[in-house]
Amino acid sequence: MPRPPGHGPGFEVRRQKIIDIAASLFARQGYAATSINDLGRAVGLAKGALYYYIGSKEHLLVEIQSRVMGPLLGRAREIAALEADPLLRLRLLSESLLTIIFRRLDHIWVYEHDYRSLSGQELETLLGQRSDFEALVTGLLTEAVEQGSFQVTELRLATLQFLNLHNHTYQWVRPEGQWDAAFLSGEYCGTLFRGFAAPAGVLPDVEELAAAFKRDRPDLPLDPEAQWEPTALAS
Amino acid sequence: MPRPPGHGPGFEVRRQKIIDIAASLFARQGYAATSINDLGRAVGLAKGALYYYIGSKEHLLVEIQSRVMGPLLGRAREIAALEADPLLRLRLLSESLLTIIFRRLDHIWVYEHDYRSLSGQELETLLGQRSDFEALVTGLLTEAVEQGSFQVTELRLATLQFLNLHNHTYQWVRPEGQWDAAFLSGEYCGTLFRGFAAPAGVLPDVEELAAAFKRDRPDLPLDPEAQWEPTALAS
Amino acid sequence: MPRPPGHGPGFEVRRQKIIDIAASLFARQGYAATSINDLGRAVGLAKGALYYYIGSKEHLLVEIQSRVMGPLLGRAREIAALEADPLLRLRLLSESLLTIIFRRLDHIWVYEHDYRSLSGQELETLLGQRSDFEALVTGLLTEAVEQGSFQVTELRLATLQFLNLHNHTYQWVRPEGQWDAAFLSGEYCGTLFRGFAAPAGVLPDVEELAAAFKRDRPDLPLDPEAQWEPTALAS
Amino acid sequence: MPRPPGHGPGFEVRRQKIIDIAASLFARQGYAATSINDLGRAVGLAKGALYYYIGSKEHLLVEIQSRVMGPLLGRAREIAALEADPLLRLRLLSESLLTIIFRRLDHIWVYEHDYRSLSGQELETLLGQRSDFEALVTGLLTEAVEQGSFQVTELRLATLQFLNLHNHTYQWVRPEGQWDAAFLSGEYCGTLFRGFAAPAGVLPDVEELAAAFKRDRPDLPLDPEAQWEPTALAS
DNA sequence: AATGAATGAGACTTCATTCAT
DNA sequence: GATGAATGAAGTCTCATTCAT
Numbered sequence: 001m002p003r004p005p006g007h008g009p010g011f012e013v014r015r016q017k018i019i020d021i022a023a024s025l026f027a028r029q030g031y032a033a034t035s036i037n038d039l040g041r042a043v044g045l046a047k048g049a050l051y052y053y054i055g056s057k058e059h060l061l062v063e064i065q066s067r068v069m070g071p072l073l074g075r076a077r078e079i080a081a082l083e084a085d086p087l088l089r090l091r092l093l094s095e096s097l098l099t100i101i102f103r104r105l106d107h108i109w110v111y112e113h114d115y116r117s118l119s120g121q122e123l124e125t126l127l128g129q130r131s132d133f134e135a136l137v138t139g140l141l142t143e144a145v146e147q148g149s150f151q152v153t154e155l156r157l158a159t160l161q162f163l164n165l166h167n168h169t170y171q172w173v174r175p176e177g178q179w180d181a182a183f184l185s186g187e188y189c190g191t192l193f194r195g196f197a198a199p200a201g202v203l204p205d206v207e208e209l210a211a212a213f214k215r216d217r218p219d220l221p222l223d224p225e226a227q228w229e230p231t232a233l234a235s
Numbered sequence: 236m237p238r239p240p241g242h243g244p245g246f247e248v249r250r251q252k253i254i255d256i257a258a259s260l261f262a263r264q265g266y267a268a269t270s271i272n273d274l275g276r277a278v279g280l281a282k283g284a285l286y287y288y289i290g291s292k293e294h295l296l297v298e299i300q301s302r303v304m305g306p307l308l309g310r311a312r313e314i315a316a317l318e319a320d321p322l323l324r325l326r327l328l329s330e331s332l333l334t335i336i337f338r339r340l341d342h343i344w345v346y347e348h349d350y351r352s353l354s355g356q357e358l359e360t361l362l363g364q365r366s367d368f369e370a371l372v373t374g375l376l377t378e379a380v381e382q383g384s385f386q387v388t389e390l391r392l393a394t395l396q397f398l399n400l401h402n403h404t405y406q407w408v409r410p411e412g413q414w415d416a417a418f419l420s421g422e423y424c425g426t427l428f429r430g431f432a433a434p435a436g437v438l439p440d441v442e443e444l445a446a447a448f449k450r451d452r453p454d455l456p457l458d459p460e461a462q463w464e465p466t467a468l469a470s
Numbered sequence: 471m472p473r474p475p476g477h478g479p480g481f482e483v484r485r486q487k488i489i490d491i492a493a494s495l496f497a498r499q500g501y502a503a504t505s506i507n508d509l510g511r512a513v514g515l516a517k518g519a520l521y522y523y524i525g526s527k528e529h530l531l532v533e534i535q536s537r538v539m540g541p542l543l544g545r546a547r548e549i550a551a552l553e554a555d556p557l558l559r560l561r562l563l564s565e566s567l568l569t570i571i572f573r574r575l576d577h578i579w580v581y582e583h584d585y586r587s588l589s590g591q592e593l594e595t596l597l598g599q600r601s602d603f604e605a606l607v608t609g610l611l612t613e614a615v616e617q618g619s620f621q622v623t624e625l626r627l628a629t630l631q632f633l634n635l636h637n638h639t640y641q642w643v644r645p646e647g648q649w650d651a652a653f654l655s656g657e658y659c660g661t662l663f664r665g666f667a668a669p670a671g672v673l674p675d676v677e678e679l680a681a682a683f684k685r686d687r688p689d690l691p692l693d694p695e696a697q698w699e700p701t702a703l704a705s
Numbered sequence: 706m707p708r709p710p711g712h713g714p715g716f717e718v719r720r721q722k723i724i725d726i727a728a729s730l731f732a733r734q735g736y737a738a739t740s741i742n743d744l745g746r747a748v749g750l751a752k753g754a755l756y757y758y759i760g761s762k763e764h765l766l767v768e769i770q771s772r773v774m775g776p777l778l779g780r781a782r783e784i785a786a787l788e789a790d791p792l793l794r795l796r797l798l799s800e801s802l803l804t805i806i807f808r809r810l811d812h813i814w815v816y817e818h819d820y821r822s823l824s825g826q827e828l829e830t831l832l833g834q835r836s837d838f839e840a841l842v843t844g845l846l847t848e849a850v851e852q853g854s855f856q857v858t859e860l861r862l863a864t865l866q867f868l869n870l871h872n873h874t875y876q877w878v879r880p881e882g883q884w885d886a887a888f889l890s891g892e893y894c895g896t897l898f899r900g901f902a903a904p905a906g907v908l909p910d911v912e913e914l915a916a917a918f919k920r921d922r923p924d925l926p927l928d929p930e931a932q933w934e935p936t937a938l939a940s
Numbered sequence: 941a942a943t944g945a946a947t948g949a950g951a952c953t954t955c956a957t958t959c960a961t
Numbered sequence: 962g963a964t965g966a967a968t969g970a971a972g973t974c975t976c977a978t979t980c981a982t
Contacts, residue, residue, distance in 0.1 A: 630877060
């Protein structure tokens with residue numbers, strides 16, 4: 001979305017500031033619930049002037065999304081391309097991801113919640129980037145399996161576990177809290193790597209216990225919506 | 236929210252069907268982006284008749300949320316109260332949670348994405364329920380630590396890892412896919428339980444490698460937004 | 471608005487009760503702000519049944535209006551036709567009017583506030599009745615002037631004073647209060663009759679004082695919206 | 706209800722014009738029966754632009770009410786505070802009240818008919834102003850009684866008579882008619898002041914005649930809804 | 941006699957966007 | 962660069978009325 005030529009030197013600076021504020025508002029109230037008026041008030045600019053900078057409301061969304069995905073994907077590619085133990089590269093990639101979640105928490109909120117407000121073309125680009133990032137993770141996990149560090153059978157599922165653990169963090173993390181991105185990355189990778197390593201005999205066999213439970217206690221189904229003890233209801 | 240007295244026998248049936256459809260639309264397009272007209276078209280009912288059943292748009296949201304949280308919390312409390320190994324109970328609770336995610340995927344979408352659209356009282360109730368569920372998980376993890384099964388230092392963080400792993404599943408899971416709730420639960424708990432058990436020496440010391448990397452490669456900062464090699468930019 | 475033949479014996483009784491309740495609701499909340507649902511709830515009948523009795527919402531208004539105007543006009547004509555001192559007849563007519571205001575306070579509220587909601591034909595009937603009532607008052611005042619009891623110059627204005635004094639009563643009167651219709655009628659007629667009798671020299675000449683005031687105090691105009699002391703604003 | 710900062714010079718002018726037109730429409734059709742669309746058509750502005758000026762429909766009502774009550778109460782207080790015969794002050798206050806009724810007839814219609822449509826806070830303010838105005842009248846009447854000009858026993862009732870006589874005027878007055886506010890004020894005050902002066906023996910004793918009538922003519926009850934000659938109805 | 945269900949017009953209000961100045 | 966004013970579509974919700982049962 002090229003701007004007409006002949007912008008003053010402050011144009012881009014101010015534009016970035018507006019996107020910052022928009023991200024913060026969208027994160028707090030949601031994209032749909034934030035009006036251009038709200039944004040104008042927060043920026044200190046009338047509606048007309050706002051449009052001079054932003055083009056359209058949806059365009060703001062695009063900018064916010066790419067602010068996150070652009071740098072992240074760039075750095076992730078660099079990390080994945082390093083010549084190093086895949087476990088280290090996963091660990092670095094994890095910290096990279098968490099770092100941007102910490103730094104751009106409001107962007108991530110918008111990214112996660114309102115990407116469906118995007119139109120066809122923009123949405124495709126975004127989904128492509130997501131998919132590229134996933135592929136990087138899968139690649140590293142594959143290398144780890146091949147070198148014997150991990151013993152996972154379903155690579156796709158391992159990837160998803162990695163992503164679940166990291167991507168849901170934005171829901172509760174507080175950047176000024178007690179934990180920083182490096183610490184969290186260490187913890188997450190610790191859990192995942194030990195979990196994926198799967199040395200025999202570490203656990204009592206929970207799976208067997210679970211199977212037994214389901215067999216022996218039909219009165220307490222795991223499905224939260226199932227009826228309890230249907231026999232008691234028979235007349 | 237009781238309806239005025241005197242409703243025909245089909246009322247509740249149809250009402251439930253409308254909520255079903257609403258959940259599906261909200262999940263696909265988002266709560267804010269779905270209009271009552273959309274819903275009417277999907278249900279095959281004029282606007283007026285819709286309101287006869289639903290009361291208000293926000294009330295639909297409440298119903299959808301409580302359809303998920305009510306049964307889940309009820310079953311989770313039963314499971315947590317069982318006399319059994321805390322690991323087993325965690326495993327059962329995990330499957331219970333995943334079961335409802337599979338069954339009510341669209342409800343979960345709405346639940347995760349649009350709870351911010353709730354008004355004060357309803358929002359408080361919902362957040363209270365979330366918090367109750369978290370407390371159950373923390374309790375079980377505590378028991379597991381006390382009996383020596385886990386060696387986690389930060390219980391709060393362990394809880395959050397459990398929740399991250401499960402709760403983000405709705406983002407990609409497909410109920411009719413190759414994996415079911417029981418399998419996923421086994422995998423998740425496998426990873427987590429082995430990860431939390433933390434037997435010494437399982438991993439090469441990734442943390443040390445990471446620390447070394449950060450020291451030796453300042454040209455490749457983990458922060459995706461950091462500038463590369465700033466010296467090269469100096470004029 | 472004839473009802474279809476073949477109504478049970480209770481029909482008219484119930485119909486009257488519904489109109490009673492409607493009048494009470496309309497008076498309290500206003501005609502436009504009272505829904506048929508409200509009425510149904512107050513009556514204890516579903517909407518469908520309500521329409522069986524009332525025909526339409528506007529028809530309720532007509533019934534309420536005619537309940538007031540019919541009897542009042544009838545009685546007023548009888549009183550005006552009596553062979554008696556016109557002052558006595560005015561006094562009796564006054565009490566008659568106040569009696570119905572006390573008894574049917576809610577009907578009067580509706581009558582005074584919502585007659586504009588009537589359609590053409592009904593509205594004309596109503597205005598005709600109002601005008602008939604006014605003519606009776608004017609007639610009696612004329613007789614009083616002719617027999618020398620009153621010394622009013624503008625008969626029309628005397629009529630309007632009579633009506634103002636009585637008709638505005640509904641705005642503040644409370645039927646269960648300390649005053650009843652007979653007492654109020656005595657007071658009103660006392661004031662009016664003494665006022666209309668106009669014996670010379672009863673008052674200091676207030677009109678002269680008022681004229682002097684207007685002349686001498688241009689800085690305090692009686693018009694509430696006029697500017698104060700315009701000279702002070704001159705530059 | 707301050708508008709966001711930065712309105713052009715024409716804003717307030719146009720806003721006042723819109724309120725003028727709204728008052729005229731509300732007076733003619735009633736507040737509830739006048740839609741924002743109606744207003745837009747009358748003003749020559751689309752709905753959206755209307756809201757740019759008015760804030761809300763109810764806010765229009767508030768503005769209309771305060772346009773009347775603000776100036777009136779201000780001027781009334783000044784008049785009541787004058788050092789002058791209380792009869793003169795009553796006469797001036799009367800003319801002041803009638804002047805605004807003449808000038809702002811449509812505002813008065815709205816004021817008298819639709820104040821019930823106001824919400825809690827605004828309604829309280831309005832009722833408070835009404836009550837303040839009444840208190841001024843009562844105060845002047847009290848002074849008149851104390852100096853021997855009036856012989857009323859019920860001050861509250863005298864106040865209400867004053868208000869009835871004046872406030873109901875809006876129902877029939879036509880500003881461009883033969884009478885102006887000053888004339889009407891003279892007539893009203895003439896009637897009231899002579900009526901309240903109550904010199905003995907001015908009237909034949911109408912009250913005695915009325916009592917006799919009620920005693921002697923049970924067949925012609927003053928209650929318009931009473932049955933005639935109930936004996937004839939006995940079976 | 942009565943009901944629950946359905947309709948569709950219309951109510952108030954918000955909002956992204958445009959444009960003359 | 963910036964503003965205030967204007968638009969018109971669309972949103973949520975209410976309501977008088979009808980009708981099959």
